[in-house]
Amino acid sequence: MSRGDSREAAPPPPEPLPVEVFDSHCHLDILKTPVPEVLAAARSVGIRRAVTVGYDLASSRWCAEAAAEHDDVYAAVAIHPNDAGDATDEVLDEIASLAALPHVRAVGETGLDYYRDWADPGDQHRSFRAHIDIAKRTGTALVIHDRDAHDDVLRVLTEEGPPDQVVFHCFSGDREMAKVCADRGYVMSFAGNVTFKNAGDLREAAEVAPPELLLVETDAPYLTPVPYRGRPNAPYLVPLTARCLAEVKGMDLTELCDTISRNGERVFGPW
Template sequence: MSEGAEMNTSDGFRGAAFPPLPEPLPVEVFDSHCHLDILEVPITEVLAAAHSVGIRRAVTVGYDLASSQHAADAAATYDDVYAAVAIHPNDSGDATADVLADIAKLAALPDVRAVGETGLDYYRDWAAVEAQQRSFRAHIDIAKRTGKALVIHDRDAHDDVLRILEEEGPPDKVVFHCFSGDREMAKVCADHGYYMSFAGNVTFKNAGDLREAAAVAPLDLILVETDAPYLTPVPHRGKPNAPYLVPLTVRGLAETKGVDLAELCAAIAANGERVFGPW
């Protein structure tokens, strides 16, 4: 994609053009959480745009069996893509024993580096709390059995997520995707060695509590993500998101933390290799 161009799907994603390319980062980082299947843009085009601004790699994340298979296939096809596989908590009613067995098989594949996104979502009532918690416990077990990172979706459920992690015993590597806690939650995660992945909403005007959390999050536990096509950072909030927009969030984090941009990028890159393994 050329400088200043816009990335569009064949029908113009939801009728809206993608934002222009941001200024490249001084050190390459990666997008720790996106949904390449939902973007509906050729993966080669998504990666080319990302590479042009210093986003070398991306983790594409499953939320049901079909999207998890798509993620695993993408990771097996493209060198700069890794996969995470799981049943989203909002769909945990579908997490039958057979489905979870299929997720476990996918999780064992070499290019699948995480189990997620799993966890709890109390903001929506699309799945019963009991089903969500049962599914979350099962995914924790899969992550531990396969030796993969656990990627957590935690929405309005901090206390129960932390409790269940403690009861089950967490895997070696735990990532809170689209971290949504406050300063105190960040300190709890830091005490447990849990990684906090910040998305574009950290740049939103009304995200003061989230920026306070980012300010106290240790450099060695920070990741960055798009959750593409969602949560597009300022100044393009409301437009579709993609991995090439990670630099906007990274710059916002650097300003929030008062650290050098290149230093933050290097930390994010190193953290990514610790969580997902070498690329």
């Protein structure tokens, strides 16, 4: 693909939201744009803040530093399940130390991924259980990566005992999974893939997810919402997903954004 291919071009900014909301999950370290520019673009459309999420030790350190440097950024730190073999005791000790920092408000993304075979399931389970323990010890939220592993993720949470705040990042379950999460008080964060044409199950899940257990995210630079699927994602594109969620739930957009903002402060603490 040539550098000038339109699929590499950043999408234009969407219509601004009527009230501010935030991006509950993105990877600012992977974006090619400096953080101040990312935040400025987001603010221009009503996205005031972002949670930048670690996936290995280096990215977790980066996220913690970025959150300390930028008032509108919080961090999450963890070893991704696809890299669970790297979650040695020494690495997990450093993740725990990072999680105790004031601008780090979550442990994640952690969990189980049975879609890819990049990490041994035994290593994934050991790492997931260790991250649950870190979240409980540090009083932070737990941000879960769950891919083709719903039953085991729910079982491990039950066996270990969940922390007070649990977020299923890029929620990937169906209506029944959403009902189970709702019954347990788990927060469901929806990404741009809820806008995809073939994502009927996700929209049904969003429809039944209680508003008080709902967040919105980009997972930037991945999962760019329609109509820009396949192009680079960034926090300024949250309005496209937020509008989809409001339509699916039959909610006023302002009401939805206000609810999501309250949910975010409950999950990650006040900004």
